[in-house]
Amino acid sequence: MPFIPHTENDIADMLAAIGVSKIDDLFDEIRSEIPVATLNHMPEGMCESDMTRLLTERMPDFKWGSCFIGAGSYEHFIPAAVWDIVTRGEFYTAYTPYQPEASQGTLEVIYEYQSMMAELMAMEVSNASLYDGASAMVEAVLMALRIQKNNAHKILVPKNLHPHYRDVLKSILNYHPFELIEWDYDKKSGRVDVTQLQKINKDEFAAVIVTQPNFFGVIEETDTLTQLIHEKNALIIAVVNPIAMALLNPPGKWGNHGADIVCGEGQPLGVPMAGGGPYFGFLCCRKKDIRQLPGRIVGRTHDAQGRQGFVLTLQAREQHIRRAKATSNICTNQGLLVTAATIYMRLLGAKGLHEVAKKCLENTEKLKKLLSAVNGVKILFDAPTFHEFAIQCEKPIEDIIVAMKKNHLQAGFVLKNNYPELQNSLLVCVTETKRDKDLEKYQGILQ
Amino acid sequence: MSDTPRDLHYTESHEWVRIENDDTVLVGVTDHAQHQLGDLVFVELPDMHLTLEKGDEMSVVESVKTAADVYSPISGTVIEINNQLSEQPDLINQDPYGRGWICRIKPDNLEELDELLDADNYEKIISEEH
Numbered sequence: 001m002p003f004i005p006h007t008e009n010d011i012a013d014m015l016a017a018i019g020v021s022k023i024d025d026l027f028d029e030i031r032s033e034i035p036v037a038t039l040n041h042m043p044e045g046m047c048e049s050d051m052t053r054l055l056t057e058r059m060p061d062f063k064w065g066s067c068f069i070g071a072g073s074y075e076h077f078i079p080a081a082v083w084d085i086v087t088r089g090e091f092y093t094a095y096t097p098y099q100p101e102a103s104q105g106t107l108e109v110i111y112e113y114q115s116m117m118a119e120l121m122a123m124e125v126s127n128a129s130l131y132d133g134a135s136a137m138v139e140a141v142l143m144a145l146r147i148q149k150n151n152a153h154k155i156l157v158p159k160n161l162h163p164h165y166r167d168v169l170k171s172i173l174n175y176h177p178f179e180l181i182e183w184d185y186d187k188k189s190g191r192v193d194v195t196q197l198q199k200i201n202k203d204e205f206a207a208v209i210v211t212q213p214n215f216f217g218v219i220e221e222t223d224t225l226t227q228l229i230h231e232k233n234a235l236i237i238a239v240v241n242p243i244a245m246a247l248l249n250p251p252g253k254w255g256n257h258g259a260d261i262v263c264g265e266g267q268p269l270g271v272p273m274a275g276g277g278p279y280f281g282f283l284c285c286r287k288k289d290i291r292q293l294p295g296r297i298v299g300r301t302h303d304a305q306g307r308q309g310f311v312l313t314l315q316a317r318e319q320h321i322r323r324a325k326a327t328s329n330i331c332t333n334q335g336l337l338v339t340a341a342t343i344y345m346r347l348l349g350a351k352g353l354h355e356v357a358k359k360c361l362e363n364t365e366k367l368k369k370l371l372s373a374v375n376g377v378k379i380l381f382d383a384p385t386f387h388e389f390a391i392q393c394e395k396p397i398e399d400i401i402v403a404m405k406k407n408h409l410q411a412g413f414v415l416k417n418n419y420p421e422l423q424n425s426l427l428v429c430v431t432e433t434k435r436d437k438d439l440e441k442y443q444g445i446l447q
Numbered sequence: 448m449s450d451t452p453r454d455l456h457y458t459e460s461h462e463w464v465r466i467e468n469d470d471t472v473l474v475g476v477t478d479h480a481q482h483q484l485g486d487l488v489f490v491e492l493p494d495m496h497l498t499l500e501k502g503d504e505m506s507v508v509e510s511v512k513t514a515a516d517v518y519s520p521i522s523g524t525v526i527e528i529n530n531q532l533s534e535q536p537d538l539i540n541q542d543p544y545g546r547g548w549i550c551r552i553k554p555d556n557l558e559e560l561d562e563l564l565d566a567d568n569y570e571k572i573i574s575e576e577h
Contacts, residue, residue, distance in 0.1 A: 149494070291489065291509075316489075316514040325516065 049077040049433070063408050066438045070388045070429025071215070071413035072133070072162050073276065074268045076243065076356065077433050078340075079347055082270050086340045100312045106335065107310035110298040113342040120245050120345075120353075121238075121262045122252025123284035127295035128333040133265025134168040136281025137209070137239050139294050139328055140263040141169060143285070144207035144235045145178060146292045146327070147260070152206040152234070158183040158192050160214040161239065163418040178206070187421075190218035190381030190390070197228050205234040210259070212240045212248060216427065217364075217388025218381055219248065226255030235260040242282065243268045244386045246350070247357035252284075261285050270344025271337050280334035280341065291317055294328030359432035360387035363439065367430050370443040377446060380425060388429040390415060390422070393446075397424045403445055411442075449479040449573070452544055456560050457569035462520045463544065470557060471526065475548040476508060476517055476539060479573045484510040487536040493550055497525040501559060506549050508539065517549060521559050527551035 006014075011023070020026060046054070057064045067075050085091070090105055100107060110128045117126040130136040141155055155173075157166060157180050173180060184193045191214070208229045213219050222238075229236050238251035238259035245251075251259035267279040285293050291314065299313035319326040345353065364387045371377050376394035393400055397414055404411035412426035419425075430439070451457075456464040461480035465473045481487065491507040499505055499519040506517040528550045532538060539547035554560075564572065 291491070316509045316512070321513055325514075 048079055052077075052080075053435070065408040065410070066434065066441075067273075067410040068412050068428050068430065068442065069410050070217070070431075071427055072164065072265060073273045073279075074241075074243070074387070074429065075273055075431050075433050076268055076270075078270050078272065078344065081347060082340055082343050085343050086336065091339050092336070101309070104310055107298045107312070109339050109342050110296075110333070110335070111300055111310050112346070113338045114298060116342065116345050117242075117282050118284055120242060120250065121240070121282075121284045122250035122258065123262050124252075124287040125290050125293065125297070126282060126284040127293050127297050128335075129266065129338045130281035130283055130295050130330055131334065132277065132279045132281045133239070133263070133267075134162070134165045134281070135330070136263040136265075136283045137165050137237070138169050138172045139281075139330065140237045140239075140261045140283060141173070141207060141209070142176075142328070143289070143292045143294065144237055144261055145176075147289050148206040148235055150203045150206065150233050152203055153177060154179045154181050154205045156181050156183045156197070156200070156205050156208040156234070158185065158209055158211060158214065160185045160190065160192065160216055160218070161209055161211050162215050165239070181205075183208075185214075185216075188381070189383040190214070190216040191220055191383050192225070194221075194224070194228070197225065197232075200232055202231070203233045205232060207235040207237050207260075208232075209237045209239060210254075212238065212251070213244055213386040213388070216381055216390050217385040217429070218383045219386055222249065222251070222254040224255075226257070226259065230255065230257060238262045238264075240264045241268060241386070242266060243353065243357050243360065245357075246353040247361065248386070260289070266334075266337065266341050269341035271340055278334065278337060280337040290314065292327055293317075294326075294330050296333050356432050357386075360430065363387075363432065363434050364389060364430040366436070367428065367434075367439045367442060370439055371428075371446065374443060374446050380422070387431055388427060390425055390427050392422070392425045394424070397426060400426070400446065404442075407441065407445055409438075409442060409445065449477070449482055450544070451478070451566045451570050453566045455544070455566065456520070456563040457566065458518065458520045458563055459572060460518050462517060464520045464560060464563065465544075466557070466560070467551075471551050471553050472521060472523075472557075472560075473548045473551055474505075474517075474520060475543055477569070478543045480515075481540050481543050481547070484508060484515060485512055486510055487539050490532040490536045490539065490549070492528045492530070492532060493525050495525055495528060499523060499525065499552065508536070519552070520563060521552060521554045522556065523552040523554040525550050526553045 114126040130139055155178060159182055183196060186193050210220060210222060210225050212222055226236055236259040240251055242264060251262045262284040264282055265279055266282045271279055297313050298310055301309055301311055303309050315321055317327045319329060368379060368389055371391055372379050378392045380390035380392050401411050412428040415422040415425040415427055461477045463475050463477050487508055487510050489509040493505040499522060501519060501522045503519045504516045505519045508515055508517060529548050
C-alpha cells in the first residue's frame with residue numbers, strides 16, 4: 001500500500017467538508033474512562049517467548065496452565081512470525097496444487113523443507129511429508145519390505161515404540177503376509193532388550209524399528225543396535241523426534257552405515273499440539289532407495305533457458321500414474337504444516353534448534369532432580385532421557401492428577417493403560433517452555 | 448514406423464525374445480514399446496537366479512512420463528542381466544534389440560516360444576492399436 005500523506009490544508013479541507021472542527025472530535029463517541037494501556041510495566045529487553053508468557057499471565061480472568069503431557073505431541077514455543085507467514089494468501093492451502101509447476105513458490109518451500117529434513121536426519125533424501133508420524137512409519141515398513149532382498153517376512157517392533165504407532169502398524173499390516181514380532185524392553189533401563197536382538201537369526205527379519213528417544217523418553221544406544229541389526233541382514237527403520245536430532249547423533253550417522261529409512265512425527269517443528277492434529281509425518285531414505293520412497297518429491301532443475309525451477313519429480317512411482325502398482329496409496333502431502341515447519345526451522349536456524357533441544361534436556365534434568373528428592377516418587381528407568389521421563393508414585397496416580405489439575409497443571413501421561421506392568425506411573429514431559437517456577441510448582445504439589 | 452526384426456519372437460505385451468546358439472534366450476522390449484514410453488530414465492532389473500513363470504513381472508522400465516512392467520515371455524531362470532542399463536537406461540531407446548537387452552533367461556522349455564507371435568503377427572497387433 002503506498003503511503004499518501006495529507007497536508008495540513010488537505011486535512012482542514014476535509015474536516016470543513018464534513019463539518020467537524022478537529023480530528024479528535026471524530027472519536028468522541030469512545031468513552032474517556034476506558035483505561036489506557038501503557039508499556040511502563042514491561043522490562044526493557046525481553047525475548048519473545050518470555051514476553052508472550054508474561055502477557056498471558058497478566059491477562060485478567062485467565063489462570064495460567066502448564067502442560068507436562070508429551071507422549072507423541074510436544075509443546076514448544078512457536079514464534080508468532082511462523083503462523084503469520086503461513087497464513088498469508090500465497091501459502092494458505094493444505095494441498096500441493098494440481099498444476100504444481102504453476103506454483104513455483106509452493107514447490108520451493110517444499111524443496112527447502114526436504115533439504116532441511118535430510119540435513120537434520122543426516123540422510124540423502126526426504127519426501128514432501130506424509131499424514132503423520134504413525135502413517136509415515138507404516139510407509140517406512142512397507143518400503144523396507146519392498147527394498148529388502150532377504151525374503152524375510154518378520155518385522156521387529158519395540159514395545160517402547162508409541163502405542164498408537166503400533167496400533168496403526170497392526171491395522172495396516174493385518175492385510176499383508178507379514179509378521180510383527182514384539183521387542184521387549186529392559187525393565188531397569190527402559191531401553192530395548194539387546195539380548196533378544198542378539199538371539200535372532202541372520203536373515204530372519206526384514207526390518208527392525210529403532211526409536212530415538214523411545215516412548216519412555218529414554219535414549220537408546222543406537223550405534224550398538226545399528227551394528228547388530230545390520231549384522232542380521234535386517235534394515236533399520238529409525239523413528240525419531242526431530243527436535244532431539246538437533247542434539248543427539250542423527251540416524252544417518254548411527255553405527256558404521258547409518259539407518260536405512262528414517263521417519264517420525266513433524267509436529268514439534270512449529271505445529272501447535274492442537275488437541276491431536278493435524279500434524280505431519282516425515283520420511284527420509286538413501287538415494288539408492290528413492291524409487292521405493294512413497295509420497296511427493298520436489299526436485300530442482302533448469303528450464304530450456306537455463307533458469308532455476310522446481311518440479312514434482314519421480315512421479316512415475318505415484319498413484320496417479322502407476323495406479324495399483326504405485327509405491328503407496330498416498331499421493332499427497334501436508335503442505336500447510338510443512339510450510340510452518342520450514343519457516344520454524346528457518347527462523348530458528350541450526351543453532352536455535354540446538355538451543356531448544358538443549359533447554360528441553362536441561363529443564364527435564366532439573367525436574368528429574370527435584371522429583372527424585374520427593375518421598376514416595378521413583379524415577380522408573382535409569383538410562384539417560386531427552387525431554388520425557390517416567391515416574392512411579394506411592395500415592396494413587398488418579399489423586400495426583402486431580403491435585404495437579406486443581407493447580408492448573410496437566411501432570412503427565414498415565415502409562416498403565418498401555419503398559420499394565422507400569423502401575424501408578426506417569427510419563428512426564430518438560431520442554432523449553434517451562435520455567436523454574438513451573439518445575440518447583442510441580443514438585444510442590446507432588447510432595 | 449517402428450522396427451520389427453524378422454528373426455525374433457514377440458509378445459502382445461511388447462517384449463521380444465531371441466534364441467541364442469546355446470539355447471538360452473535374450474529378452475528385451477520392442478522398438479514400438481520404447482517409442483510409446485519415451486525417454487527412459489530408469490530400469491529396474493530382475494535379480495540374478497530369479498525363477499520366472501511365463502507372464503511373471505520381471506522388470507520395470509520407467510520414463511519421465513510413466514512406468515511399465517516387463518513380463519517374462521518364457522518360463523525359466525535369469526542367468527545374466529544387462530547391468531549397463533543401470534547407468535544408461537536410454538540404451539533401450541537407442542538400440543532396443545541390441546545393447547538394450549534386459550536379461551538372459553535359461554528356459555525350462557524352449558517349445559513355449561511357439562505360443563508367441565512372429566514379426567508379422569506382432570506388426571499386425573501394433574497397427575491395430577492405432
